[in-house]
Amino acid sequence: MKNHRRSFLKGTAALGTMSLVGFPHIWSKNYSLARAADGEIKVGVLFSLTGTTAIIEESLNKATILAIEEINAAGGINGMQIVPVIEDPASDPATFAEKARKLVLSDKCVSVFGSYTSASRKAVLPVFEKQNNLYWYPTLYEGRECSKNVIYTGAVPNQQQDDFVPWLVEKFGKRWYLIGSNYIYPKEENNYCKKLLAELGAEVVAEEYVPLGHSEFSSVINKLKSEKPNVIFSTVVGDSVVALHRQYHAAGLDPQTMPMASLTTSENEVAAMGGAAAAGHFTSAPYFMVWDSPENHKFVDAYKKRWGADKVTHFVSEPSYFQVYLFKQAVAKLAESDIDPNTIREAVKGEGLVAPQGKIKVEPENLHTWLWPKIGQCKADGQFEILKQSADWLEPSPYKAYPNQLCTATGLQES
Amino acid sequence: MEIFVSQIMTGLSIASILMLVALGLAIIYGVTGVINLAHGEFVMLGAYAAWFLQTQFGLSLLVSLVPIFILVALFGWLIEALVIRHLYERPLDTILATWGIGVMAQQAVRLIAGGELRYVEMPPALATSVTIFGASESAYRLFILFLALALFALTWCIYRYTHFGLKLRAIAQNRSIASSFGINSGRIYRFTFAYGAGIAGLAGALVSPLKSVSPEMGTTYVVDAFMVVVLGGVQSLMGTLASSGILGELTGYIAFYSNDTIAKALVLLAIVVLIRFRPQGLFAGRVRT
Numbered sequence: 001m002k003n004h005r006r007s008f009l010k011g012t013a014a015l016g017t018m019s020l021v022g023f024p025h026i027w028s029k030n031y032s033l034a035r036a037a038d039g040e041i042k043v044g045v046l047f048s049l050t051g052t053t054a055i056i057e058e059s060l061n062k063a064t065i066l067a068i069e070e071i072n073a074a075g076g077i078n079g080m081q082i083v084p085v086i087e088d089p090a091s092d093p094a095t096f097a098e099k100a101r102k103l104v105l106s107d108k109c110v111s112v113f114g115s116y117t118s119a120s121r122k123a124v125l126p127v128f129e130k131q132n133n134l135y136w137y138p139t140l141y142e143g144r145e146c147s148k149n150v151i152y153t154g155a156v157p158n159q160q161q162d163d164f165v166p167w168l169v170e171k172f173g174k175r176w177y178l179i180g181s182n183y184i185y186p187k188e189e190n191n192y193c194k195k196l197l198a199e200l201g202a203e204v205v206a207e208e209y210v211p212l213g214h215s216e217f218s219s220v221i222n223k224l225k226s227e228k229p230n231v232i233f234s235t236v237v238g239d240s241v242v243a244l245h246r247q248y249h250a251a252g253l254d255p256q257t258m259p260m261a262s263l264t265t266s267e268n269e270v271a272a273m274g275g276a277a278a279a280g281h282f283t284s285a286p287y288f289m290v291w292d293s294p295e296n297h298k299f300v301d302a303y304k305k306r307w308g309a310d311k312v313t314h315f316v317s318e319p320s321y322f323q324v325y326l327f328k329q330a331v332a333k334l335a336e337s338d339i340d341p342n343t344i345r346e347a348v349k350g351e352g353l354v355a356p357q358g359k360i361k362v363e364p365e366n367l368h369t370w371l372w373p374k375i376g377q378c379k380a381d382g383q384f385e386i387l388k389q390s391a392d393w394l395e396p397s398p399y400k401a402y403p404n405q406l407c408t409a410t411g412l413q414e415s
Numbered sequence: 416m417e418i419f420v421s422q423i424m425t426g427l428s429i430a431s432i433l434m435l436v437a438l439g440l441a442i443i444y445g446v447t448g449v450i451n452l453a454h455g456e457f458v459m460l461g462a463y464a465a466w467f468l469q470t471q472f473g474l475s476l477l478v479s480l481v482p483i484f485i486l487v488a489l490f491g492w493l494i495e496a497l498v499i500r501h502l503y504e505r506p507l508d509t510i511l512a513t514w515g516i517g518v519m520a521q522q523a524v525r526l527i528a529g530g531e532l533r534y535v536e537m538p539p540a541l542a543t544s545v546t547i548f549g550a551s552e553s554a555y556r557l558f559i560l561f562l563a564l565a566l567f568a569l570t571w572c573i574y575r576y577t578h579f580g581l582k583l584r585a586i587a588q589n590r591s592i593a594s595s596f597g598i599n600s601g602r603i604y605r606f607t608f609a610y611g612a613g614i615a616g617l618a619g620a621l622v623s624p625l626k627s628v629s630p631e632m633g634t635t636y637v638v639d640a641f642m643v644v645v646l647g648g649v650q651s652l653m654g655t656l657a658s659s660g661i662l663g664e665l666t667g668y669i670a671f672y673s674n675d676t677i678a679k680a681l682v683l684l685a686i687v688v689l690i691r692f693r694p695q696g697l698f699a700g701r702v703r704t
Contacts, residue, residue, distance in 0.1 A: 052631060054530050182676050210675045213635060215626040216432070218425045218556070219670030219678070225551075226418055239532055242627035250537060250553040250625060252544035272532035272627060 035110060035340040041077060041331060043068070044103030045084045046114025046124070051091025052238070056268055056316065057116045060138060061086070062307050063317040064113050067324035070302065077331045082324075085109060093123035100124040104133045110341055111136060111327060116316065118142060118185055125150070134341040136327065138319035140263065140285070142188030143398035146407035149341075151348060152368040153319040153326070153360075155286055157192040158400040160263050163373050163390050164284035165196040168261050173230030174202035179220065179244075182209035186235035189263060192401040193233055205229050210236065215243040221251045224258065234262040241265055242273040245281070255280030266314035267383065275382040285315035286371040287357040288384045296356035312382075313356075319369075322355035326362065329353060349409075359393065366407035368396030421550035422671060423664070428556040430663025431563035435618035436636045437643035437655055438570060439611035445650040446587050446607045449499055449509045453517035454640060455633025457612045461487050461619025462628045463524055466533045476624065477538050483620045484613040491612020495605045503604070517633065525630045535623035559621050566614065567656055574652060583607065587650060646686055648696025657698055 045068075047061040048054045068082050076082060085107045087099040096115070103109045104127060111134045115121045118141055128135045128149040135150045143156035176197060180186025186209065194204055205227050208220065224232065236244050241264060248260070260281040267289050270278040289300060289312055299321060303313050313321075330348035331339055345367075352361030358372040370393045376384030399405040399412075406413045440454045464486050468479040494516060502509045541555040574580040585593040586600050594600050618636075626632070643662060647654030662682060669678035690696070 050525075050530075055532060055629070058530070208674045211679055214675055215632075215635065216429055216666075216675070218428050219667050219675060222418075222421055222425050222667075222671055225421065239627040239629055239632075242532055242534065243625065246534065246627075247553075247625050250542065250555050252551060252553065272534060274534050274536065277534075 035108070039080050039336075040083045041080050041339060042083050042085060042107055042109045043327070044100070044107065044109040044112035044114065045086045046089055046096065046099055046103065046112050047116065048091040048120075049088040053091045053116050055272075057091070059268065059311070059314070059317045060116060060320040062311075063303065063313070063320040064324055066303060066306050067321045069306070071324065071328050077328050078336070080336065082328075089114075089120065091120075093117075093119045096120040097123045097127055100127040100135075104128070104131045110134070110331075110339055111344060113138070113320065113323065113327075115139065118183075121150070132341060134345055136323045138323055139316050142185045143192075143400070144188060144402070145398060146366060146412040148345065148367065148409075148411070150367065151323065151326070151345075151362065152396070152398075153323040153362075154316065154369075155371055155373070156368060156396050156398045156400075157189050158397045159286065159371050159373050159394050160284045161189070161193055161196060162394065163388065164261065164282075164375055165193060166200060167375060167388065168231050168282070169197070169200050169202050172259065174200070175205050175227075175229045176202055176231050176233055177205055177224065177227060177229035178207040178233045178235075180209050180235035181212050181214070181237045181240055183212060185237070188401070189235045190233070195401055210240060212240070213238065214240050217244050217247045218251075220244070221247055221253070224248075224253065225251075229258060232258060232260045234260045235264055236262075237264050239272075241269050242277075245273045245277040249277040265378070266316065267312040268314045270378055270382050271312055275378070275380040278378040278382070279380040281378050283376050283378065283384065284373060285376065286373055287313075287315040287318040288374060288376045288386055289313050290376075290383050291357060291374070291386060293356065293358065295354050299356040318356050322353065322360065325353055325355075326351055361393075363396055365409050366396065366398055368398055368407075370395055417549040420548045421552065422667065424547065424550060424552045424556075425671070426664035426667035427560055427660075428552075428663070429667050430660045431556075431560040432618070432622055433639055433643050433663055434567065434656060434659035435559070435563045435621060436615065437640040437647075437659055438567065438652075439614035439618070440637075440640045441644050441647070441649070441652065441655040442570065442614070443608055443611035444644060445652075446583055447499075447503070447604050448506060449503070449513070449608075450506070451611070452510060452514040452637065453494070453520065454513075454611075454615055455635070455637030456517040456520040457487055457491065457615035457633075458619035458622075458636045459524065459628075459630065459633035460490060460520065461616030462535070462623040462632065463528060463533070463619075464616065465535045465620035465623045466628050467528070469535055475538055476535060476620065480617060480620060483616050487616025487619075488609040488613030490616075492605060492609040494612070495608040499608065500601065500605070517637075521630045521633070528630075530630065533628040535620075535628065537624040555624065562621065566617070567652070570614070571652055579603070579606070642683070642686055644696075645690060646696055648699030651696070651698045654696060654698030658696070661697075 045064050047057040049058055068084050072081050085103055089096040089099045103112050113136045115137050116139050121137055137150055138153050140154040178190045262283050265283045300313055304311055326348055329351050330344050333347045334343050348362050349364035361370045372393050373390045374386050375388040376386050378384055398407055404415050436458055443449055443451050461483050464483045465476055465479055468474040498512050502512055537555055541558050543554050544551045545554050582598045582603055586603055590600050643659045647658030666678045666682055669681055
């Protein structure tokens with residue numbers, strides 16, 4: 001009898017615990033959805049501080065922290081402080097997913113700022129879609145993604161290439177050599193580039209991909225010497241960029257007749273290869289550190305003051321910075337009890353501000369950002385000279401290379 | 416003709432870098448039998464030493480080659496004296512230990528020098544290109560080629576014609592019998608390890624103006640070096656020379672007519688097939704075991 005009662009008690013206790021832990025949504029509607037509480041707005045900051053891409057992601061982490069500190073110092077958002085929860089995903093996509101789950105489920109962050117590589121974004125995407133949370137992604141990327149749980153503040157292919165490719169064809173010629181690292185980003189960029197080149201009647205003499213981390217470019221340089229293209233269109237990433245530029249320079253090739261046109265070479269990469277090896281080559285991006293605007297001077301000064309006078313800002317750290325201000329503007333429109341990822345997403349649609357690069361806004365249809373493409377030429381001192389800015393801000397079209405697909409507010413439309 | 420010459424030069428250039436990196440590994444493995452997974456980190460330390468001497472003391476790369484050799488050799492000496500010495504009878508443990516040393520060296524460099532990519536300025540005198548039979552080739556790459564051959568010749572002479580080399584060969588054939596003839600094998604091992612490390616350091620310093628310098632850079636080099644040693648056959652210095660030549664030309668040739676991704680895959684495949692039929696490598700001499 002005793003035994004029976006004891007096991008009965010155990011059983012009910014277990015059942016009670018289970019229902020508390022396992023089915024919280026029974027007790028309160030939307031309980032599982034992260035929201036702001038106690039005058040604090042928790043956000044996740046998910047950039048690698050160790051591992052292979054830490055070199056660049058560290059600067060994104062710094063730009064994000066800088067913006068959060070500035071907003072908090074100026075009184076927060078409607079009196080509430082932003083509390084960053086910083087995690088180090090160690091440049092590993094699996095760890096990205098694990099840390100994202102932690103930030104969303106156990107820390108209950110209402111948004112997470114993070115990722116540099118496409119691989120890490122793809123790894124966290126299921127977490128944000130399943131938990132209906134919001135991810136803010138600052139990097140230029142290959143497009144072809146349509147998620148209502150990601151705000152994309154970096155450029156997509158049309159925003160980097162629409163001005164750049166025709167300009168290069170006119171200035172240098174129609175024989176193009178496409179070279180990239182062997183993964184999805186360069187392939188999608190080249191895919192779009194080939195469409196533009198075909199419209200302009202230009203010729204692709206070679207399209208080539210080297211392994212990630214590749215550092216021996218002597219065969220590539222040999223091919224460049226024999227093909228003599230007018231433009232080398234480069235989407236090589238990481239330390240390979242450094243090796244390619246330095247070996248191009250050592251081989252005595254001339255940027256005046258055979259320039260490299262890159263979508264990935266920022267001030268950060270130039271600092272790693274030295275100005276001499278980078279001088280004369282071109283990059284297309286919405287932001288360069290030398291851009292002359294009051295907002296940019298303020299950003300660069302604040303960044304250097306906070307993190308060191310030798311630090312550079314670049315076209316991924318700038319979106320990392322302004323997207324926190326976009327977040328602030330969206331949250332400021334909401335009542336304290338209303339702040340959750342869903343309301344933030346609705347509030348940020350169409351929201352705009354004057355960023356260091358110029359006035360930007362979030363496109364309500366696809367949650368990408370209207371940006372100001374610029375063309376820069378690298379100088380020997382490691383900075384760029386801005387040769388051209390687009391006449392108007394440019395609409396983000398993540399599916400522009402695929403005319404039968406369109407990203408809309410209701411999802412991907414196929415025709 | 417022009418393409419043909421520049422194609423051969425490209426292959427030789429790749430081969431010279433492969434050989435520089437593999438030479439140290441081949442010496443250490445050939446003599447002591449230690450599979451040194453920290454070899455890539457010796458290369459990395461050499462590159463960082465070049466960067467450090469250049470940015471802190473303004474030393475040109477050419478001037479700093481000798482100090483770099485001594486510094487990295489000293490590091491190898493310490494590793495041998497502190498760790499490897501105790502593990503000669505346990506070959507599996509040396510793999511783990513050297514791998515651990517490699518990881519620690521990477522992280523130590525990251526903590527001290529930071530994770531940013533670095534570069535080393537090329538000596539100005541060599542930052543031009545030279546024309547050979549109508550094909551232009553970077554003077555610096557030619558310099559690496561000549562230096563690699565010179566280092567190989569030096570190592571060969573030490574191995575073949577010096578008293579030290581004689582002892583070394585005796586130990587490589589049979590350690591206990593050599594010891595019973597009064598050869599201090601512990602001391603020879605330590606010298607060998609230090610020399611191999613020093614050569615690896617030189618390799619790192621020499622490639623640093625062409626490639627990026629980062630804490631993880633050693634990882635790719637150690638794989639390449641093992642390919643060379645496996646193909647050439649252990650305990651055969653000539654094998655190392657020949658196999659780096661073959662791998663360099665092969666990679667350069669395939670990469671030119673196809674691309675680097677295919678080249679890497681095909682070369683690895685060729686090596687796998689080869690060691691299936693000739694596990695001792697191409698040029699292994701007959702060794703009593």
